[in-house]
Amino acid sequence: MALQVATQPTSSEHLPPPPQQPPSEPASPATAALSCKVCHEPIEGNHVNANNDRYHSSCFVCNQCLEPFPENVFFEADGQYFCDFDYTVLHGARCGRCGEIIRGKCITAMEMKWHPDHFTCETCGKGLAGTTFVKKNNRPYCKPCVEKLKVKERAQDLCHRCKKPVNENLNEVLIQMDNKKFHAHHFNCAICKQVLGADCKIFEGKLYCAADYERLTLRVCNACRRPIVGRAVTALAKQYHPEHFVCSKCERPFNSSLYWEFKGKPYCEAHYHELMGDVCGLCYESAVGRTVSAIGRKWCEQHFNCLACHGPLIVANTKHGFIDWDLKPYCKKCFEELPTEVKRRVGKYQDIQLKAAKAASK
Numbered sequence: 124m125a126l127q128v129a130t131q132p133t134s135s136e137h138l139p140p141p142p143q144q145p146p147s148e149p150a151s152p153a154t155a156a157l158s159c160k161v162c163h164e165p166i167e168g169n170h171v172n173a174n175n176d177r178y179h180s181s182c183f184v185c186n187q188c189l190e191p192f193p194e195n196v197f198f199e200a201d202g203q204y205f206c207d208f209d210y211t212v213l214h215g216a217r218c219g220r221c222g223e224i225i226r227g228k229c230i231t232a233m234e235m236k237w238h239p240d241h242f243t244c245e246t247c248g249k250g251l252a253g254t255t256f257v258k259k260n261n262r263p264y265c266k267p268c269v270e271k272l273k274v275k276e277r278a279q280d281l282c283h284r285c286k287k288p289v290n291e292n293l294n295e296v297l298i299q300m301d302n303k304k305f306h307a308h309h310f311n312c313a314i315c316k317q318v319l320g321a322d323c324k325i326f327e328g329k330l331y332c333a334a335d336y337e338r339l340t341l342r343v344c345n346a347c348r349r350p351i352v353g354r355a356v357t358a359l360a361k362q363y364h365p366e367h368f369v370c371s372k373c374e375r376p377f378n379s380s381l382y383w384e385f386k387g388k389p390y391c392e393a394h395y396h397e398l399m400g401d402v403c404g405l406c407y408e409s410a411v412g413r414t415v416s417a418i419g420r421k422w423c424e425q426h427f428n429c430l431a432c433h434g435p436l437i438v439a440n441t442k443h444g445f446i447d448w449d450l451k452p453y454c455k456k457c458f459e460e461l462p463t464e465v466k467r468r469v470g471k472y473q474d475i476q477l478k479a480a481k482a483a484s485k
Contacts (some may be wrong), residue, residue: 173204185209233258244268282306298323298330314339359387370394396420404450418447431457447473 161182171178187209198210219235230237246268283303312332324336342351346367356368372394383395405426413424446458
């Protein structure tokens with residue numbers, strides 16, 4: 124970074140441009156036909172003349188606060204008129220460090236204005252008013268701090284291992300770790316042991332060449348154990364080739380994005396329910412002891428109850444009549460209390476199932 128040595132900053136008193144006082148003109152035949160520049164109404168009687176523009180005295184106000192000028196003192200900027208306060212806020216010089224408006228004495232340096240006590244070294248904070256300073260990165264520094272920065276920058280251009288210069292312009296292969304530069308030839312791949320290049324990677328605290336890094340971190344299909352290149356399906360905290368994410372029983376792809384999980388494996392709906400047949404339909408625990416087979420699954424005998432009234436459907440080791448509604452058992456009494464339309468649809472569904480069973484048995 125090029126440094127610019129400046130001479131001593133110049134001090135001055137920062138004052139706004141000389142204030143102006145609008146002359147007041149009496150009415151005359153020549154001015155009676157004039158109109159106010161603000162309200163465009165005819166001017167009668169005394170008025171204000173500013174830069175050859177005429178104003179009613181009540182219309183000649185600050186462009187910012189719209190208040191009359193205190194003591195008739197105003198300042199002009201960009202063809203507009205401001206009171207002392209608003210001119211200072213809008214057009215006054217601001218300190219290059221704190222950004223606040225400067226009133227009174229100021230220092231001019233580096234094409235900026237500064238409060239005298241704010242023109243200080245960027246590093247150590249030493250006051251630079253009346254001394255020689257160095258401009259670096261558009262900020263002021265004292266000479267001792269600039270020398271320290273030079274030493275630090277030179278150290279950053281040394282290999283952190285051999286302490287010799289590193290020069291990217293000479294096509295030297297460099298490695299950067301923890302904001303430190305190294306010659307690449309100081310390191311070898313943790314797997315193949317070849318000298319590393321600039322494309323090496325860090326993985327779990329070790330350096331690898333690009334090829335071994337890819338092999339080490341490549342996604343592997345949970346089904347075929349081969350690398351995944353391109354699209355992948357992520358499910359059950361694992362990754363699969365899209366064509367390998369299939370039902371664990373029939374090995375067919377899922378017709379939709381829906382699948383059922385049991386013990387960490389994916390199943391289609393049919394085989395999931397088939398698998399769950401040995402699990403009690405109520406408590407979802409393994410059905411042990413005396414069990415009941417009904418509605419395509421098994422039930423603990425004490426859990427085979429009407430879903431509505433919870434009355435037992437097994438009395439004296441005899442299975443009472445029940446109705447299957449939505450894969451849940453209902454006693455006949457509770458089923459009769461359901462809406463007529465529901466009972467009609469259940470009856471129709473049972474007829475379809477009966478016909479399908481007869482067709483399958485032929």
